[in-house]
Amino acid sequence: MNHNLTxxxxxxxxxxSSLKSPNSTFYIQSANxxxxxxxxxxxxxxxxxxxxxxxxxxxxxxxxxxxxxxSKNMSHVMFGGLTHQPAIDLSKKLIELTDPSLDxxxxxxxxxxxxxxxxxxxxxxxxxQGIHGKNKFISFNRGYHGDTFAAMSVCDPVxxxxxxxxxxxxxxxxxxxxxxxxxxxxxxxxxDLSSVEKLLMNNNDIAAIIIEPIxxxxxxxxxxxxxxxxxxxxxxxxxxxxxxxxxxxxxxxRTGTLFAYEQANxxxxxxxxxxxxxxxxxxxxATLCNQKVVDxxxxxxxxxxxxxPTFMANPLACSIAxxxxxxxxxxxxxxxxxxxxxxxxxxxxxxxxxxxxxDVRVKGAIAVIELDQNVDTNALCEDFVEQGVWxxxxxxxxxxxxxxxxxxxxxxxxxxxxxxVLTKYY
Ligand SMILES: *Cc1c(COP(=O)(O)O)cnc(C)c1O
Numbered sequence: 001m002n003h004n005l006t007x008x009x010x011x012x013x014x015x016x017s018s019l020k021s022p023n024s025t026f027y028i029q030s031a032n033x034x035x036x037x038x039x040x041x042x043x044x045x046x047x048x049x050x051x052x053x054x055x056x057x058x059x060x061x062x063x064x065x066x067x068x069x070x071s072k073n074m075s076h077v078m079f080g081g082l083t084h085q086p087a088i089d090l091s092k093k094l095i096e097l098t099d100p101s102l103d104x105x106x107x108x109x110x111x112x113x114x115x116x117x118x119x120x121x122x123x124x125x126x127x128x129q130g131i132h133g134k135n136k137f138i139s140f141n142r143g144y145h146g147d148t149f150a151a152m153s154v155c156d157p158v159x160x161x162x163x164x165x166x167x168x169x170x171x172x173x174x175x176x177x178x179x180x181x182x183x184x185x186x187x188x189x190x191x192d193l194s195s196v197e198k199l200l201m202n203n204n205d206i207a208a209i210i211i212e213p214i215x216x217x218x219x220x221x222x223x224x225x226x227x228x229x230x231x232x233x234x235x236x237x238x239x240x241x242x243x244x245x246x247x248x249x250x251x252x253x254r255t256g257t258l259f260a261y262e263q264a265n266x267x268x269x270x271x272x273x274x275x276x277x278x279x280x281x282x283x284x285x286a287t288l289c290n291q292k293v294v295d296x297x298x299x300x301x302x303x304x305x306x307x308x309p310t311f312m313a314n315p316l317a318c319s320i321a322x323x324x325x326x327x328x329x330x331x332x333x334x335x336x337x338x339x340x341x342x343x344x345x346x347x348x349x350x351x352x353x354x355x356x357x358x359d360v361r362v363k364g365a366i367a368v369i370e371l372d373q374n375v376d377t378n379a380l381c382e383d384f385v386e387q388g389v390w391x392x393x394x395x396x397x398x399x400x401x402x403x404x405x406x407x408x409x410x411x412x413x414x415x416x417x418x419x420x421v422l423t424k425y426y
Contacts, residue, residue: 002027002039004027005025005027008025008027009022009025023377023378024378024381024382026038026381026385027039030059031046031058031059032057032058032059033057033058033059033403033405034046034057034058034402034403034405034406034407034410035058036058036390038385042385042388043388044385044388044389044390045388045389045390045402045406045410045413045414046058046389046390046402046403047389047390047391047400047401047402047414048390048391048392048400048401048402049276049280049401049402049403050280051275052217052248052249052250052254052275052276052401053275053276053278053279053280054276054279054280054403055252055253055254055276055279055280055324055328055403055404056279056280056324056327056328056403056404056405057403057405057406058280058403060279060327062323062327063279063281063320063323063324063327065323066319066320066322066323066324067281067316067319067320069319070086070315070316070319070320071316073315074315075314075315075316076311076314076315076316077315078310078312079107079308079312079313080308083313084313084315084318086313086315086318086319086322087107087313087315087318089318089322090105090107090286090313090318090321090322090325091105091107093322093325094273094286094288095288097258097259097325098259098267098271098288099261099267099271101267101290101291102267102268102271102288102289102290103288103290103291103294104288104289104290104291104293104294105286105287105288106121106286106287106288106289106305106307107284107285107286107312107313107318108284108285108286108287108307108309108312109283109284109285109309109311109312109314109317110146110274110283110285111146111248111272111274111275111285112145112146112147112148112151113146113148113285113309114248114272114273114274114285114286114287115145115146115148115150115151115154115210115246115248115272115287116146116148116150116151116307117272117287117305117307118210118244118246118270118271118272118287118289119137119150119151119154119207119208119210119244120150120305120306120307121270121287121289121293121297121305122137122207122208122242122244122269122270122293123135123207124296124297124303124305124306125207125242125293125296125297126207126296128296128297128298128299128300128303129296129299130299133204133205134204134205134206134207135205135207136170136171136172136173136203136205136206136207137153137154137172137173137206137207137208137209137210138172138173138174138175138196138199138200138206138208138209138210138241139154139155139172139173139174139175139209139210139211140156140174140175140176140177140178140211140216141156141157141158141174141175141176141177141219142156142159142177142216142219142220142222143155143156143160143177143210143211143212143216143219144156144160144212144216144217144218144219145210145212145246145248146248149165149168149169149170150170152165152169153169153170153171153172154172154210155219156174156219156220157174159219159395160219173199173203173206175193175195175196175199176192176195176196177216177220177222178211178216178222178224178225178228179191179192179224191225191227191228191231193228193231193232193235196209196232196235197235200235200238200239200241201239206239206241207241207242208241208242208243208244208269208270209232209235209236209241209242209243209244210244210245210246211229211232211243211244211245211246212245212246212247212248212249212250213229213245213246213247213250213259213260213261213263213264214226214229214250214255214260214261214263214264214363215249215250215254215255215260215363215366217249217250218249220395220397221361221366221368221370221397221399223361223363223366223368226263226264226265227264229261229263229264229266230264230265230266233264233266233268242269242270242293243268243269243270244268244269244270244271244272245261245268245270245271245272246272247259247260247261247271247272247273248272248273248274248275248285249275251273251274251275251276251277252273252275252276252277252324252325252328253276253328253333253334253337253364253365253404254276254337254364254365254366254401255363255364255366256334256337256338256341256363256364256365257334259271267290269289269290269292269293270287270288270289270290270293271287271288271289272285272286272287273285273286273287273288274286276324277321277324278317278320278321278324279320279321279323279324279327279328281317281320281324282314282316282317282320283317284314284317284318284320284321328404331404333404336404336405337364337365337404339408340364340365340402340404340406340411341362341363341364341365343408343411343412343415344362344365344367344400344411344415345362347411347412347415347416348360348362348367348369348415348418350419351369351418351419351422354422354423354426355426356371356372356373356425356426357369357370357371357372357422357426358370358371358372358396365401365402365404366399366400366401367399367400367401367415368397368398368399368400369397369398369399369418369422370396370397371396371397371398371426372396373396374395374396375393375394375395375396375397375398375425377392377393377394380393380398380421380425381393383417383420383421383424384417384421387413387416387417387420387421388413388417389413389414389417391414391417391418398418398421398422400414400415400418402414
């Protein structure tokens with residue numbers, strides 16, 4: 001075995017991993033386009049976009065150039081008391097591309113922190129107005145919002161580590177997960193928000209509702225309908241709580257629209273962005289909000305938003321984000337994602353006939369095969385690598401979210417590999 005890999009196993013933690021019984025790990029030498037190059041010469045077609053992020057694939061000349069140019073100018077300066085063009089340009093783009101009501105931007109260094117900032121904005125909104133005790137959030141079963149503590153406190157209460165950290169985690173309210181799956185399109189009609197409304201009716205300590213619009217990601221890759229989101233917005237207005245959308249996974253085209261919430265023709269008070277923001281190059285996130293939130297936080301004209309990461313608005317990351325957004329918008333991305341969606345539906349539809357497949361769902365450039373049992377991630381990854389693809393299932397889910405630049409033949413290889421594995425095991 002590659003001795004670097006041995007070192008890695010013995011000394012480095014990977015996501016949600018053990019050093020005593022490490023997961024199988026593959027050594028990547030380089031990445032280019034949709035290909036990940038292994039050290040044994042094998043090339044894998046990437047079906048994961050490095051967790052939603054690498055929408056343009058890897059080693060993209062335009063993004064590389066943005067990085068090089070910015071590094072010659074300045075790689076970083078503190079954002080306290082200083083500003084720079086990459087941050088100004090990026091804030092203009094984000095304000096321009098999102099709903100007209102979202103006019104203010106807070107930059108941070110990762111998605112989880114963007115969620116922390118969003119929660120803090122919502123709490124400070126009430127505190128500054130002298131309305132005390134509004135210090136809880138409504139979130140949803142099967143939701144995922146990150147791994148820092150406040151973010152964890154709004155993640156699914158079963159899979160979200162609440163048991164492990166009980167006694168330390170803040171207690172929030174959980175509503176039923178949105179139920180309108182894509183499998184049976186008729187189910188789109190039954191929108192049940194009664195559990196949300198019950199919580200809003202019975203509790204006056206709620207600061208905000210937080211949800212991932214249209215797709216619940218890491219908590220189960222669950223797709224729900226825009227009508228649900230619109231109805232949720234109505235409830236937030238009716239009960240006068242803030243609405244936070246976490247688009248860290250769905251932002252920048254993944255679901256077929258630039259932002260998933262657009263499909264509901266509504267807008268949140270606070271919006272979190274991350275992951276694909278820099279095309280998967282550097283860690284950067286943003287929390288946007290509307291005038292109402294700003295006015296609340298500055299109610300006495302003195303309030304300050306109490307957050308300020310060291311690497312806030314890092315110029316390298318902002319420059320790449322600017323280049324990534326321009327690159328996306330300069331391509332026929334909507335058409336491309338529609339084509340990916342169509343091909344995924346066509347090639348994966350038959351998977352529903354496998355004995356242990358309980359659902360097949362596709363939305364934009366996302367495909368999900370849900371099984372009736374947990375998969376052996378290690379075994380499946382090894383099989384996928386043998387098939388020349390990089391697909392990493394978790395829990396009961398085998399899923400794809402390839403870079404948008406993927407060619408039809410390459411996408412076929414991904415869906416073929418899934419069918420191969422289903423045939424072998426399920
Ligand atoms: C990944 C993710 C986060 C956390 O982002 P990190 O950059 O990993 O901290 C938060 N919310 C959603 C919806 C995500 O998919």
